[in-house]
Amino acid sequence: MTKVRYGIIGCGMMAGEHIRNIALIQGAVVTATYDPVRELAEQAAALAGGAEVAESFDALLARDDVDALVIVSPNHLHIGQLEQIAAYKHRPVLCEKPLYTDPAQAAQVQAFAANYTAPVWVAMEYRYMPPIATLLQEAASVTGGVKMLTIREHRFPFLPKVGDWNRFNANTGGTLVEKCCHFFDLMRLVMEDEPVRIMASAGQSVNHLDETYDGQTPDIWDNGYVIVDFAKGARAMLELCMFAEGSKYQEAVSAVGPNGKIECLVPGPRRFWPDHLGPAPIPQVLVSPRNPAGETVIDVPVDPTILDAGDHNGSTFYQHRKFFDVCLGHGAVEVTLDDGARAVAMGLAAQQSAREGRAILL
Numbered sequence: 001m002t003k004v005r006y007g008i009i010g011c012g013m014m015a016g017e018h019i020r021n022i023a024l025i026q027g028a029v030v031t032a033t034y035d036p037v038r039e040l041a042e043q044a045a046a047l048a049g050g051a052e053v054a055e056s057f058d059a060l061l062a063r064d065d066v067d068a069l070v071i072v073s074p075n076h077l078h079i080g081q082l083e084q085i086a087a088y089k090h091r092p093v094l095c096e097k098p099l100y101t102d103p104a105q106a107a108q109v110q111a112f113a114a115n116y117t118a119p120v121w122v123a124m125e126y127r128y129m130p131p132i133a134t135l136l137q138e139a140a141s142v143t144g145g146v147k148m149l150t151i152r153e154h155r156f157p158f159l160p161k162v163g164d165w166n167r168f169n170a171n172t173g174g175t176l177v178e179k180c181c182h183f184f185d186l187m188r189l190v191m192e193d194e195p196v197r198i199m200a201s202a203g204q205s206v207n208h209l210d211e212t213y214d215g216q217t218p219d220i221w222d223n224g225y226v227i228v229d230f231a232k233g234a235r236a237m238l239e240l241c242m243f244a245e246g247s248k249y250q251e252a253v254s255a256v257g258p259n260g261k262i263e264c265l266v267p268g269p270r271r272f273w274p275d276h277l278g279p280a281p282i283p284q285v286l287v288s289p290r291n292p293a294g295e296t297v298i299d300v301p302v303d304p305t306i307l308d309a310g311d312h313n314g315s316t317f318y319q320h321r322k323f324f325d326v327c328l329g330h331g332a333v334e335v336t337l338d339d340g341a342r343a344v345a346m347g348l349a350a351q352q353s354a355r356e357g358r359a360i361l362l
């Protein structure tokens, strides 16, 4: 029996991942899709098994067979679309990250949050990757309280997008917002604390320098370091490199405290793993107490059906499963508008720090 009917806003790459994962949940069905390019909306509707294509954004919002909305449009459109959604019947929304892209929009997010009466979940699913979820669960007991956290992402360059919107900071918020809001969200979660100071060095060293769009060369950064001081004295670091797809693992997270260290290793999207290298690596969690010393390696495999439904280690499924419950009135939103806004604020501060060559106080 159908319990939650979804409307999809934006029908590009990530919409496909959402639709495939919604299809794995019993009682969840996509009933309508919208994209300014009708052909993309039609493809998404077909992927969803016969959803209807809405002729306009307003037409989608006016439908009475849509119980929940999923925003999967380009970054710079999210806050404006949330405001438009608020003019219709308030229903649960899952909004892709980043919640906003420009410091001037922070007040709009607050005003929206104050007035919208249905649950809004910001899609930052790295928390739900099984190895990262294990690290989050075990970090405090293994470390005795995390004092240092390092997140390293060594990955492929930004993929081509519909209309090439992701080639320019004005549309994405900048790489440390677009890409790294996920990692700032993780930092807040692991530390159970709020950041007070951010220092970054970042730039565009290798990727997209020979591309031109309407006479403009992309201005998006492809590497950087960010150091974050937290209020209670712990510190975190992010290392991002987007010309490192030759790596075995894409993300490596390590948390260390007085009693020991816990790490996790997360492979990149399985569809990019070269066949000639054999099976793709299995995610791992490594636990290294100080006393007695010695590393324990734990494999954290992901169900292959869930893994194949997306590029993010199964996380989109686990997030949707919980969002589905929220739509039914069970369970609370885990990634709130406040979480989404704080992760963007950290990213914007990191962009500013790298641009101006100084530490930014939050």
Ligand SMILES: NC(=O)C1=CN([C@@H]2O[C@H](COP(=O)(O)OP(=O)(O)OC[C@H]3O[C@@H](n4cnc5c(N)ncnc54)[C@H](OP(=O)(O)O)[C@@H]3O)[C@@H](O)[C@H]2O)C=CC1
Binding pocket: 009, 010, 011, 012, 013, 014, 015, 034, 035, 036, 037, 040, 057, 072, 073, 074, 075, 077, 096, 097, 098, 123, 124, 125, 161, 162, 163, 178, 312
């Ligand atoms: N959480 C995660 O791990 C990931 C999240 N994302 C996020 O998902 C979102 C979409 O990214 P992605 O799917 O990769 O990008 P794509 O470019 O593949 O898809 C975006 C789609 O939105 C459409 N669009 C443009 N304008 C509007 C509009 N006004 N209303 C509705 N749709 C519109 C585009 O169509 P057209 O331009 O033809 O009009 C395009 O089809 C972004 O916010 C991105 O940051 C992406 C990857 C991973």
Ligand SMILES: O=C1CO[C@H](CO)[C@@H](O)[C@@H]1O
Binding pocket: 158, 159, 178, 179, 182, 269, 311
């Ligand atoms: O948020 C994101 C997570 O992963 C994607 C790749 O699959 C990124 O490109 C995107 O920006």
